[in-house]
Amino acid sequence: MAAPKPLIRPEDITICESTQQMISKARRDGVELFFDRAAEMKPCPIGADSACCKHCSMGPCRMNPSDPYRKVGVCGASIDTISARNFGRMVAAGTAAHTDHGMAMLELFRGVIEGTITDFQIKDHLKLHEVAASLDIETNGRAIEEVARDVYRELEKTYTQVEGEIPLVKRVPAKTLETWRREGIVPRGAMREIMEMMHRTAIGVDQDYENLAKQISRTALADGWGGSMVSTDISDILFGTPAPVEISVDLGVLKEDQVNIIVHGHEPSLLESMMVSTAAPSLQAMAREAGAKGINLVGMCCSGLEVLSRHGIPHAGNFSSTEAALVTGAVDAMTVDIQCIKQDLHKVAGCYDTVFVTTNYRAKIEGALHIELDEHDPLKCTDEIVIKAIGRFKNRSQPIEIPRRVSRGVHGFSHEYIKYMLGGSFRGGYEPLNDNIINGRIRGVAGVVGCTNPRSKQDFSHVELVKELIKNDVLVVQTGCSQVALAKAGLTTPGAAAMAGPGLAEVCETVGIPPVLGLGACVDNSRILMAVAEMVKTGGLGDAIADLPVAGCAPEWMSEKAIAIGQYFVASGVYTVFGHTFPITRETKFEKLLFAGLERQGLGTWGFADSPQDMARLMLAHIDKKRRELGIDK
Ligand code: XCC
Numbered sequence: 124m125a126a127p128k129p130l131i132r133p134e135d136i137t138i139c140e141s142t143q144q145m146i147s148k149a150r151r152d153g154v155e156l157f158f159d160r161a162a163e164m165k166p167c168p169i170g171a172d173s174a175c176c177k178h179c180s181m182g183p184c185r186m187n188p189s190d191p192y193r194k195v196g197v198c199g200a201s202i203d204t205i206s207a208r209n210f211g212r213m214v215a216a217g218t219a220a221h222t223d224h225g226m227a228m229l230e231l232f233r234g235v236i237e238g239t240i241t242d243f244q245i246k247d248h249l250k251l252h253e254v255a256a257s258l259d260i261e262t263n264g265r266a267i268e269e270v271a272r273d274v275y276r277e278l279e280k281t282y283t284q285v286e287g288e289i290p291l292v293k294r295v296p297a298k299t300l301e302t303w304r305r306e307g308i309v310p311r312g313a314m315r316e317i318m319e320m321m322h323r324t325a326i327g328v329d330q331d332y333e334n335l336a337k338q339i340s341r342t343a344l345a346d347g348w349g350g351s352m353v354s355t356d357i358s359d360i361l362f363g364t365p366a367p368v369e370i371s372v373d374l375g376v377l378k379e380d381q382v383n384i385i386v387h388g389h390e391p392s393l394l395e396s397m398m399v400s401t402a403a404p405s406l407q408a409m410a411r412e413a414g415a416k417g418i419n420l421v422g423m424c425c426s427g428l429e430v431l432s433r434h435g436i437p438h439a440g441n442f443s444s445t446e447a448a449l450v451t452g453a454v455d456a457m458t459v460d461i462q463c464i465k466q467d468l469h470k471v472a473g474c475y476d477t478v479f480v481t482t483n484y485r486a487k488i489e490g491a492l493h494i495e496l497d498e499h500d501p502l503k504c505t506d507e508i509v510i511k512a513i514g515r516f517k518n519r520s521q522p523i524e525i526p527r528r529v530s531r532g533v534h535g536f537s538h539e540y541i542k543y544m545l546g547g548s549f550r551g552g553y554e555p556l557n558d559n560i561i562n563g564r565i566r567g568v569a570g571v572v573g574c575t576n577p578r579s580k581q582d583f584s585h586v587e588l589v590k591e592l593i594k595n596d597v598l599v600v601q602t603g604c605s606q607v608a609l610a611k612a613g614l615t616t617p618g619a620a621a622m623a624g625p626g627l628a629e630v631c632e633t634v635g636i637p638p639v640l641g642l643g644a645c646v647d648n649s650r651i652l653m654a655v656a657e658m659v660k661t662g663g664l665g666d667a668i669a670d671l672p673v674a675g676c677a678p679e680w681m682s683e684k685a686i687a688i689g690q691y692f693v694a695s696g697v698y699t700v701f702g703h704t705f706p707i708t709r710e711t712k713f714e715k716l717l718f719a720g721l722e723r724q725g726l727g728t729w730g731f732a733d734s735p736q737d738m739a740r741l742m743l744a745h746i747d748k749k750r751r752e753l754g755i756d757k
C-alpha cells in the first residue's frame with residue numbers, strides 16, 4: 124500500500140494566519156477543504172494553455188501547446204482560433220455575471236421608483252443627480268422621482284439596446300472613445316454583445332482571431348462601462364455612496380458570545396436587508412433570551428465589501444477563507460446569493476451544524492436550504508434566517524475556535540471621495556492627484572484587484588506586490604478579494620504610509636490617507652475606470668486613458684469575471700498584468716495580439732508574471748515609459 128502523501132504545511136498554503144489555523148483545525152476535524160482538492164487535482168496541461176476545443180462533437184480536439192501549429196482541429200480550427208474562442212467565451216461569461224447582477228440592481232431601482240418595492244429607498248439624491256447629469260438628463264427644478272425615471276430608462280439601454288452606443292460611453296475620454304470607434308468596438312448593448320460573442324465562437328463561425336478579438340473587447344467594454352458601472356451607480360443611489368470609515372477585517376470579527384451571521388456573495392440587497400433584521404428589537408430580544416450577547420453580522424467576499432464601507436460592517440475574509448470561517452464552529456448561519464460560492468460550503472457547513480441558506484433563484488445548491496429573498500418583502504427571508512441562526516446558537520454543540528486576529532483599516536474610497544480629498548478636482552486644488560503625479564511625488568497609480576486562488580499561496584502575491592508598488596511611490600487602488608488581503612496585512616491604515624516611498628508618504632501624510640485605497644467589490648472596478656477618466660479630463664497627463672502612468676494587476680485571479688475585467692481595462696487603455704496563470708498558448712499569433720498588438724491599436728495591453736516582484740517590475744516599467752512619453756520623468 125502506498126504511504127499517504129505528506130500534507131502541505133498550512134503556512135505554504137496561505138499567509139493568512141487565521142486561515143492557517145483553521146486549515147489545521149479542519150485537518151483535526153477530518154474536514155476536507157478546497158485547498159486539499161487543489162493539491163490533489165492537477166490542472167490539465169492542455170486545458171491550462173487553452174489548447175483544446177469542445178465546441179462541437181467532432182471533437183473535443185486537443186492541440187499540442189509546445190508545438191501549437193503542428194495540428195488543427197477536425198474542422199480545421201487553428202490554435203489561434205481555438206484560444207481566441209475560449210478567451211471570448213470567458214469574457215462573455217464574466218460580462219454576463221456582472222451585467223446580470225447590474226440588471227438585478229436596476230430592476231430593484233425600478234421597483235423603488237414605481238413604488239412596488241418599499242423596503243428600499245433612493246438614499247443618495249446627490250449621486251442620482253450626478254448620474255443624471257452624466258447622462259445629460261435635466262435635473263433642475265425636477266422632482267427626484269422624475270429624474271430617477273429618466274435615469275432608469277436611459278440605463279436600461281445598457282442591456283437592451285441593439286444598435287448605437289451604450290449610454291455610459293458619455294463618460295469615456297474623447298480620444299479613447301475615438302479609438303474605440305475606429306476599431307469598431309463601442310458596445311451597443313450588453314445582451315447583444317454577449318449573444319454575438321457566443322454566436323461567433325460557435326463551430327464554423329468567426330475563425331479569424333483578430334476579428335474575434337474585436338468582439339472580445341466590445342463585449343468586455345459592455346461590462347466595464349456598462350453592467351458593472353450601472354451596478355455601482357445604482358447601488359450607490361439606493362444604499363449610499365461610500366465614504367472612508369474604519370473597519371475590522373479578519374476571522375477575529377466573529378464573536379463567541381454572539382449569534383454570528385455571515386453574508387457572502389455579491390448583491391448588496393441581501394446584506395442591507397439582513398442589517399434591518401438583525402437590528403430589530405424583537406430579534407435582538409430573542410437572541411438575548413437564547414443566551415447571546417447580541418447578533419453579530421459579518422460580510423465576506425464582495426457582499427461584505429459592498430456594505431463595509433457604507434455601514435461599517437466588519438468583514439471576515441476573502442474567497443479562500445469562506446470555508447475557514449465555517450471551520451471556527453462559531454458561524455450560526457451563512458447566507459449566500461450569487462457568484463464565487465463554492466458548492467462545498469454547504470457540506471462544510473453541515474460538518475459544523477451551521478445553517479447554510481441560498482437566497483437567490485439564480486444560485487441554488489443541491490441539498491441546501493433555500494429561502495428566497497423577494498425584494499418586495501425582503502425581511503421575510505432575512506428574519507427567518509436570523510431566527511434559524513438564533514436556534515443554532517442555542518443548540519451549539521461543537522467546540523468553537525475563533526482565530527484572534529483582527530486588522531483595523533480605512534476603506535470606502537469612492538472615486539467621488541478621491542476627487543474631493545485630493546483637492547476638489549483632480550487638478551487645480553490643494554495637493555491634487557494629477558499635480559502630484561506631474562511633480563513626481565506620486566510616480567503613478569496602480570489598480571491591484573481580483574481573486575485569491577488555492578493554486579497560489581493565498582494573499583501572498585497581493586501583499587508583496589502592493590508593498591513593492593508603494594515603496595516605489597505608486598498609489599494603489601483596490602477592489603475585491605485583493606482589498607481584503609491588504610486589509611488583513613494592515614496596509615489600509617494611514618500608518619502604512621511609513622512603508623511608502625518618500626513622495627507617496629508625504630502625500631498620504633498631508634491628506635491623511637493610507638497608500639492603499641479600497642474602492643469596494645469587483646463591480647466597483649468601474650470606480651477605477653471613473654477615476655482614470657477623471658485623471659484624463661483634469662489634464663496634464665495626456666488625452667487618452669492609454670497615455671496615463673497607470674497599470675493594473677490581478678495577481679491571484681481565478682474567475683472568468685477577472686478575465687472580463689482585465690479585458691475591459693486593456694481595451695480602455697490600461698496595461699494589465701495577470702499573475703501565476705494565463706489561459707493562452709505561448710508563441711502564438713493570438714498571444715502576440717493580446718500582449719503587444721492591441722497596444723499598437725491605441726488600446727492597452729496584457730502582461731503576465733509569476734512572481735509579485737516580476738509583476739511590480741513590469742508595472743513600474745510601464746508607468747515609467749508613460750512618464751517619459753508625457754515628458755514628466757525626472
Ligand atoms: Fe470572487 Fe467578488 Fe474574485 Fe473575490 S475577487 S474571488 S470574483 S469575490 Ni472579485
Ligand code: SF4
Pocket residue numbers: 176177178179180181182183184196197198199200205325326327
Ligand atoms: Fe474540434 Fe472544430 Fe469541433 Fe472545436 S469546433 S471541437 S476544433 S471540430
